[in-house]
Amino acid sequence: MPYTSNEQEMLDLLETHIAAEMSGDMETTMATMTSNPHLLNVPNMIGGDGYDGVKDFYTNHLVGKFFPPDVKFETISVTIGRTRIVQEIVISFTHTVEIEWMIPNIAPTNKRVEVAFVVVAGIENLKLTHEHIYWDQASVLVQLGLIDPSVLPVVGAESARKLLSYASSTS
Secondary structure (H helix, E strand, C coil): CCCCHHHHHHHHHHHHHHHHHHHCCHHHHHHCEEEEEEEEECCCCEEEEHHHHHHHHHHHHHCCCCCCCCCEEEEEEEEECCCEEEEEEEEEEECCCCCCCCCCCCCCCCCEEEEEEEEEEEEECCEEEEEEEEECHHHHHHHCCCCCCCCCCCCCCHHHHHHHHHHHHCC
16 A cells, blocks of 8 residues: 555655664754654663754764664564654664664674664654664574573574564565
8 A cells, every 4th residue: 555645755754864874964864853852762771862862862872883784674564653653674783893872882792683673753744753762682682692592581583583574474
């Protein structure tokens, strides 16, 4: 089913925002946001409040420092509401650099990581009001060899791979 023109505008805004983050374009990243946004990475409580707090977070931890060079994003689903976009994605990469916003203070392990994310982006007047980003931190830590799945009820990349298998079977 095609998107309405408003839904497409909202999706275009979010895609512009993410592309600017990835390319290191702080001006465009912040131009896609309201004057009082917030960002919260739920598993580790890292992010920012207000324009200056979000800009500080982006400057010091994310924009232009996002991920290792082999990062791959695979969309599972996108749901667009009146004032929200919810994206379900799998992000995979080799942990070759410190990823401050996701796994701070963890030196590169050179291990492969595959993890499912849910991004909830609030939108008002075609500007982002907020981003709430969720992922299973235990899954990441298992894959980095920092927690033992044989003694805890956690898994590694299996959950992300299972989601991808569902996505490919419904395509």
